[in-house]
Amino acid sequence: MIKDFKTLKNKTSFIFKNNKFETFPNIWLRDHVKNKENWDFKTNQRTTFTANIDLNIKIRKAKILENGKYIEILWSNEIKPVRYSYNFLKENSLKKKEIKKDLYYWKNTDIKNQIFMSYNHILTKKGFKNLLKKINKYGFAVVRNCSKDLNSVKKIAKKIGYVRNSIFGGLWTFESNNKKADSAYSNQELRPHTDSTYSNDAPGLQLLLCCKYKAKGGDSIMVDGFKLAEEIKKKNTSYFKTLTKTKVKGSYIGDGVRLEAERPIIKLNNKNNFDQISFNNYDRAPFRDTNQKTINFYKAIKLFDTLANHQKYQWRHILKPGELLIFNNWRVMHGRGAFSGIRKMAGCYINKEDFDSCCRINNIN
Ligand SMILES: [Fe+2]
Structure with a gap:
C-alpha cells in the first residue's frame, strides 16, 4: 500500500507501508495513464499522444485514497486528476523479482x-x-x-x-x-x-x-x-x-x-x-x-x-x-x-x- 510520496525534479518517489520506496519518472507515470481519455478499453491500446506530453511535467496536487490502495495525481497543465494503483506501481517496480521459470535442463x-x-x-x-x-x-x-x-x-x-x-x-x-x-x-x-x-x-x-x-x-x-x-x-x-x-x-x-x-x-x-x-x-x-x-x-x-x-x-x-x-x-x-x-x-x-x-x-x- 502507498503510505506517502515525495515530489522530486521530474520524478516522484512513493513510500510504501513496508517503508520501502521507489522513484518513477513523471513522464513515465503520465504516459501510463489508463482512463477513457488516454486508453481504449475495448482494444487495450494507448490513445495518448506521448510526444505531446511535457517532458518536465510536474505534480500539481496528489492524494492517497482508500488506505493507500490508490494515489490520485493532478499533473501540471491538466484539469482532470488521474489514478494509479499500488498494484500497478508494484508490478512495474525495478526491484520486482523475476519469476523463476519452471525449466529443467536435462541429459x-x-x-x-x-x-x-x-x-x-x-x-x-x-x-x-x-x-x-x-x-x-x-x-x-x-x-x-x-x-x-x-x-x-x-x-x-x-x-x-x-x-x-x-x-x-x-x-x-x-x-x-x-x-x-x-x-x-x-x-x-x-x-x-x-x-x-x-x-x-x-x-x-x-x-x-x-x-x-x-x-x-x-x-x-x-x-x-x-x-x-x-x-x-x-x-x-x-x-x-x-x-x-x-x-x-x-x-x-x-x-x-x-x-x-x-x-x-x-x-x-x-x-x-x-x-x-x-x-x-x-x-x-x-x-x-x-x-x-x-x-x-x-x-x-x-x-x-x-x-x-x-x-x-x-x-x-x-x-x-x-x-x-x-x-x-x-x-x-x-x-x-x-x-x-x-x-x-x-x-x-x-x-x-x-x-x-x-x-x-x-x-x-
Ligand atoms: Fe529438422
Missing part, C-alpha cells in the same frame, strides 16, 4: 516417462495445461494414442495457436523421398539440429506425428540445447562467449527460394538468460570473421556438436504410429537415426510467439 538419464501423455488427456483443460507445462519445462513432450492422420496434428496445433505456413507448406505429411531440397527428406542419420536457421523467426514448436512405421531404425533424437549451453558456460567460458557472440549465417537454397538469416548459436536475452539455440550444420552458409575468431568458432562448434552427438545428452525413441512428438525448436535440437523401410510422418510448425501467448493465457511461466 538423457533425466528423461523417463514424464514426457508421455495421452491424446484424450490433453483434450481436457487440465491435460492441455499439463502438456504446456511439460513443453515449457523439458522443451518437449510426446502425445500417445493420436489418430494416425493430420486430424490430430491439426486439433493440437489449433489448441496452441495456428499452423504456420512455410516453404514446406502448413500441415504436411512425408515419406522418405528426394523431392525436396532438404536433408530431412532422406533416410540417412540426421544429426541434432534446429530447424530454419535461415529464417529470422524460426518456428517455435514443431509437431511430428508418426503415421506409419514399418522400418528398422529411424529413432527420433532430442537434445536439450539449453543443457549444452549450461555445460559450456560452466566449463569453458571462452567457447561460451564465442557461441553467444558469433553470428552464424544459415541459408536455404532450392524449391524456388533463397532464404538467409544470421544469429548466434546460443542467443541470450537482455537478462543474459538462454533465449534461443540455433544450430544447423547442414544449413550453415559461408561467413567470415577475423582468422583468429574463425579458428575459435570452429573450436567452439567442435565442442558443441560433439556434445550434441554424445549419448549422454541424447534422448532417443522410436515413435510408434499414433505418437506425436512436440518440441520447442528454440531450445531442443532434433535428429533422427538412419532407417530402412517405410516411415510416414505428418506434422506442422507453430510460431514461438503463439506458443508463448498460449502459455501466458494459461498462467504458465
Whole structure:
C-alpha cells in the first residue's frame, strides 16, 4: 500500500507501508495513464499522444485514497486528476523479482516417462495445461494414442495457436523421398539440429506425428540445447562467449527460394538468460570473421556438436504410429537415426510467439 510520496525534479518517489520506496519518472507515470481519455478499453491500446506530453511535467496536487490502495495525481497543465494503483506501481517496480521459470535442463538419464501423455488427456483443460507445462519445462513432450492422420496434428496445433505456413507448406505429411531440397527428406542419420536457421523467426514448436512405421531404425533424437549451453558456460567460458557472440549465417537454397538469416548459436536475452539455440550444420552458409575468431568458432562448434552427438545428452525413441512428438525448436535440437523401410510422418510448425501467448493465457511461466 502507498503510505506517502515525495515530489522530486521530474520524478516522484512513493513510500510504501513496508517503508520501502521507489522513484518513477513523471513522464513515465503520465504516459501510463489508463482512463477513457488516454486508453481504449475495448482494444487495450494507448490513445495518448506521448510526444505531446511535457517532458518536465510536474505534480500539481496528489492524494492517497482508500488506505493507500490508490494515489490520485493532478499533473501540471491538466484539469482532470488521474489514478494509479499500488498494484500497478508494484508490478512495474525495478526491484520486482523475476519469476523463476519452471525449466529443467536435462541429459538423457533425466528423461523417463514424464514426457508421455495421452491424446484424450490433453483434450481436457487440465491435460492441455499439463502438456504446456511439460513443453515449457523439458522443451518437449510426446502425445500417445493420436489418430494416425493430420486430424490430430491439426486439433493440437489449433489448441496452441495456428499452423504456420512455410516453404514446406502448413500441415504436411512425408515419406522418405528426394523431392525436396532438404536433408530431412532422406533416410540417412540426421544429426541434432534446429530447424530454419535461415529464417529470422524460426518456428517455435514443431509437431511430428508418426503415421506409419514399418522400418528398422529411424529413432527420433532430442537434445536439450539449453543443457549444452549450461555445460559450456560452466566449463569453458571462452567457447561460451564465442557461441553467444558469433553470428552464424544459415541459408536455404532450392524449391524456388533463397532464404538467409544470421544469429548466434546460443542467443541470450537482455537478462543474459538462454533465449534461443540455433544450430544447423547442414544449413550453415559461408561467413567470415577475423582468422583468429574463425579458428575459435570452429573450436567452439567442435565442442558443441560433439556434445550434441554424445549419448549422454541424447534422448532417443522410436515413435510408434499414433505418437506425436512436440518440441520447442528454440531450445531442443532434433535428429533422427538412419532407417530402412517405410516411415510416414505428418506434422506442422507453430510460431514461438503463439506458443508463448498460449502459455501466458494459461498462467504458465
Ligand atoms: Fe529438422
